[in-house]
Amino acid sequence: MVKAVVLGAAGGIGQPLSLLLKCNPLITELSLYDIVNTPGVAADLSHIATPAKVAGFLPPDEGLTKALTGAQLVIIPAGVPRKPGMSRDDLFKINAGIVEGLATGIATTAPKAFVLVISNPVNSTVPIVAEVFKKHNVFDPKRIFGVTTLDVVRASTFVADIIGDLSKAPDVVVPVVGGHSGVTIVPLLSQSSHPLPSGFSGEKLNALVNRIQFGGDEVVKAKDGAGSATLSMAYAGAEFAIKVINAMKGQKGIIAPSFVHLTADPAGGEALKKEIGADLEYFSAPVELGPDGVIKINPLGKITDAEKKLVEAAVPDLTKNIQTGIAFTKKSNL
The missing domain is CATH 3.90.110.10 (Lactate dehydrogenase/glycoside hydrolase, family 4, C-terminal)
Incomplete structure (x- = not known):
């Protein structure tokens, strides 16, 4: 049994990523979290004839905690995409807080999960995840990956x-x-x-x-x-x-x-x-x-x-x- 979680599942990366994960028979449970639209994305994906059971969560009613409970693999594509003329420093200022909040949720709910960081800029967001895990005394460098x-x-x-x-x-x-x-x-x-x-x-x-x-x-x-x-x-x-x-x-x-x-x-x-x-x-x-x-x-x-x-x-x-x-x-x- 493999439970995978996508944080930022309703976004431009999150939706096609969730589709590809749903299509893979190795995944038996797929949990989707975002600030909007995840119940709809989950309902849509749930009609695909593959083993993964899909559920979508929003922030109210401890949605992040529910999404992460029992997770073995957490993928983070959440954040704002880069636009023409946007520097990586500007992108970091927007995405850093988002990643930190999600990392806190993982550290407190699924600290043993493998964490795959997609949110840019990866060179800076991976250290954010690691530092959050250190604050919660659950840091394991073998389990945190920047996706390159x-x-x-x-x-x-x-x-x-x-x-x-x-x-x-x-x-x-x-x-x-x-x-x-x-x-x-x-x-x-x-x-x-x-x-x-x-x-x-x-x-x-x-x-x-x-x-x-x-x-x-x-x-x-x-x-x-x-x-x-x-x-x-x-x-x-x-x-x-x-x-x-x-x-x-x-x-x-x-x-x-x-x-x-x-x-x-x-x-x-x-x-x-x-x-x-x-x-x-x-x-x-x-x-x-x-x-x-x-x-x-x-x-x-x-x-x-x-x-x-x-x-x-x-x-x-x-x-x-x-x-x-x-x-x-x-x-x-x-």
């Missing part, structure tokens, strides 16, 4: 397109490390399971790296003020959630990049810090998943000089983003 899967999905898709065969996209594996915004996104294209064409270098390679790093801007611009990357993010969130569930159920050898607290695997975390040359608390790296969450944080491995420079360029922004999240909780009364 969309960067991996984009990298796989773009590489498959470049090699001229999109049918290979599901099989292309490109590790993407660092964080989940702009220059903190570091695709390790040299480790792609499907090598780029010979001679694909210089400006072409730089353009591909930039597209992976700023793919979100591409979507925001194309939607012309009507939203951000919701459908692709829902797909990526569901992909990572199912990997966590499979690992929870005992499947071995599952490795996926995720933005995690490096004490989730102290030895692996320390080794990674030496590789990146910085004493960061969080970093997105390929992590091995198990029944209790993170088993191992894998190293970056052999990377090119250009990729080393990308990692170096990511560190200042990552440091600032992480501290922004931690500082927010220090100011809070929660």
Whole structure:
């Protein structure tokens, strides 16, 4: 029996994410929470002929507590999407309080659940969740994940397109490390399971790296003020959630990049810090998943000089983003 909860289930990411989770037979109970519309979304999804029993909750009558009771997996896509011209600092100011409130609910009702944070900016919202859990003495770094899967999905898709065969996209594996915004996104294209064409270098390679790093801007611009990357993010969130569930159920050898607290695997975390040359608390790296969450944080491995420079360029922004999240909780009364 697996109970999954989506916090922010009526939003642009929440609705398609809930649909994808409902369609997966591994999930037997799906609980939806948002400030509006969740009973309707739940009623709609409940007519789909798959095992998951669906329920929708609103804030009145302790809706958040009811939604979270018995949860094994909690996914947080709640918050405001980024709009054209909106800086990540502005986005943080809006979403930080939302995430903190939801994290408090999880910490008090379902502290042992795996928590998957989608709400942007992930580099700052994951530290908020962790700090809230610390305040409630239930912090387990192995169980809190920043979902960076969309960067991996984009990298796989773009590489498959470049090699001229999109049918290979599901099989292309490109590790993407660092964080989940702009220059903190570091695709390790040299480790792609499907090598780029010979001679694909210089400006072409730089353009591909930039597209992976700023793919979100591409979507925001194309939607012309009507939203951000919701459908692709829902797909990526569901992909990572199912990997966590499979690992929870005992499947071995599952490795996926995720933005995690490096004490989730102290030895692996320390080794990674030496590789990146910085004493960061969080970093997105390929992590091995198990029944209790993170088993191992894998190293970056052999990377090119250009990729080393990308990692170096990511560190200042990552440091600032992480501290922004931690500082927010220090100011809070929660």
